Amino acid sequence: MARIFLVLAVVLGFFWWLRQRAEARRHEERAARPGAAQGPAARQPQAAPPQEAMVQCAHCGVHLPQGEAIAYRGLYYCRRAHLPADSDADSPAA
Known part of the structure; x- marks a missing residue:
């Protein structure tokens, strides 16, 4: 029974490691693209249309x-x- 838990822990750890690598790769790709690294909050704000009464x-x-x-x-x-x-x-x- 302990072997099953050990194998399960190793498999889950491997998938967790793969997921972390994929997230790091996506983060690096976003940082490499100009303007996309800052995200939508850091982009230049667009001028708001004039408000009307x-x-x-x-x-x-x-x-x-x-x-x-x-x-x-x-x-x-x-x-x-x-x-x-x-x-x-x-x-x-x-």
Whole structure:
């Protein structure tokens, strides 16, 4: 029984050694490649897109970027259907 455990320990030790060698080889290959050795955290950070103010639709309360909102009488709306009904009376009749 002790022989089985001894053989099992030797086999497991051999596989552990092979795995350590493979990890060391992969680490060396990554270090040899320029720019890849530092990993994603050390790379140059990309410029963040400019942030835009968020506004709330006066009708339904949905928040959306100010550039996508429809501004009407000092309030913001998410779509034309949410504009007040009296907006048709303000437009010139054709």
